[in-house]
Amino acid sequence: MFGPNWFASVMGTGIVATAAATLPVQVPGQRAFATVMWLLAALILVAVLAATARRGTTHADDPVLVQFWGAPPMALMTVGAGTLLLGPGRFAITASFVLWAAGTVLGLIVAVAVPYRMMTRPGTTPDAAFGGWLMPVVPPMVSAATGALLVPHVPDGRDLLLACYALAGISLMASLVVITQIWTRLVNHQIGAARMVPTLWIVLGPLGQSVTAFHLLGRSASGVLPGPYAEGAQMLAVLYGVPVLGFALFWAALAASITIRTARSGLPFSLTWWSFTFPVGTVVTATGGLATRTGSPLLTVLAVILFIVLLTAWTVVATRTLRGVRQGTLWRVAPAAVTPQPVPATR
Template identity: 60%
Template sequence: MTTSLTPLVRAPHGRRTGRRFLGDLDRPADVFRNLGPNWYASVMGTGIVANAAAVLPLHVAGLRLFGTAVWALASTMLIVLTAAWSVHWIQHRDIARRHARHPVMSHFWGAPAMALMTVGAGTLTLGESWIGAQAAVRVDAVLWTAGTLLGLVTSVWIPYLAMTEHEVRQDSAHGGWLMPVVPPMVSAATGAALVPHVPVGQERLTLLLACYAMFGISLFASVVIITQVWSRLVHHKLGPAAMVPTLWIVLGPLGQSVTAANALGTVAHSVLPAPYATGAAVFGFVYGLPAWGFAMMWLVLAARLTLRTARRHMPFALTWWSFTFPVGTCVTGTCALAVRLHSGAFVVAADALYALLLGSWVVVAVGTVRGGLRGTLFLPQAPTHAGGAAAPRLTADR
């Protein structure tokens, strides 16, 4: 089974429509026809900009207000996108089902789960001043629960499909394979903030232990997949340009695991007895620093490979949102280490990474708005894999 990721450069029937609103579509209603779960990466990428601003050690006037505004934008995007995706499932259920079993698109089912939890975490840290503390906790609890349940499903369901139905070649591994297994790590990192709001006793202990268990689910699955991605790069090189941005997804489980280890270590003192609480806090440093080091090495490697591809031509795609959320997790992880170790060097590193995140977000957001307004990002690909089913569109011409 092969899946072409070659960008379409013409609208249906060979029509080229220029800059007219949704001009690349036959009709405006086609916006819903090919709407896949990968669109939720835009919510993730926007939400992490807000969440990272809330924990950034850099004290700049208006930063929290900026973060709150971006959180409101991410919340709006989540609501609008979920409504649109509901229309997609109602009107185009056959396409939606093909997305769910597609060897590339199915992996992005992890994005809705992470989008829910990202917005939920922002609600708790930034939305409190807008909706009140009690409402913020309730909203976060609902979004975290929904995202966690969906993420636990994708962490088993999508790998199961890959093992039983998808035809996987030796050069098939890509960063997108991490998408369905990273949500439990997001649950662990964002669930730590809910621990103090759960009644003391078995309820609080259960939540903390569940977060650590989900930390393990995602960590070990990610290590297996990252190894496969590395092997594919060494033996089969980069592959299609449209998928090169997914190399940045590797930063997601790395940065999020550093965030989770330290966040859970911070709240463990209110749940566990002294020896274990101390061990949990120490684990944030003992695990976090080596993982952070590998993440920085991968960031440089991914940046170099991306620049190499961009010089040859790398068409804009929704996969470009891989430049945002994974980098954002590195920001939150770096901030956690800065607080844990009282390190000025990590403060500087966190600020630098946030600048990279902010720049990436602006570039990708502009590209998404441009491609969305033209309708290019809503076009399907031509049938290119076994069975003749249309592959979801992952790229767009600039």
């Protein structure tokens, strides 16, 4: 069985490339490393697309795996962003635009279709919320962030810029609703299945990506929007970005505490472990963007520390995934599609 959750490996690899390319501190060989990671992400994307076409299923009746249809559009756009930042010349612009357009259209379809399926499917229990609920509604925010990079490369970028702000609004409002539901579920029903705990890190995705998006949109607004609005976009990038980054760090501490507690009782490996990569990567790009914008030494150091955390997480998860592929364990079991079992209490 091959599901859309495999595209998370593309996202997690691609965000390492993007984070390395945009980090406010650059050292010799860093861009070359970012390029290698981008090429690796592109190769994984091709492989996963081929496998999906060959033996993939929709998992429309699986209330867990269907959420991960948010991963394919984000995978496309993550590779597209890396292509624009690291690829060669005019090809990079064209390829990035194609990947962005495909990812945006697919992401909008998923953002409507999956919640609709959840709302109309009988049998959904009120305590079934988990971090993956965010997956279908985050793609429009990725469209906003990656689309902002394309604004300077189109003849009249005003409409594209405004469209990206609208896409950001779709994802931001929907994410606020879902994050509230996840919080309520955790408080009223506790953690749930151990293998689903990594999905709590997905909450960082819309938070970090929104800060990154408003930073990039503010930068692209200069010379595109009239004076007052361009200046307002610059202000919004900081006045929105810093508070939301603060909440992202708060959630990271909460998710880390829950993850450590769960690991003491056993945290089985599954593809949900890729939740440790892309969401953290969005916080790296968010912190790096704010550091570049404000010149803050504290944010610069924090961006570097978070990048090291991201790189460590990617190394661990990629290694475990390769081992699972070689042993065949990831092919025999659909890791996320299991009946949640409570995590044993620890003392």
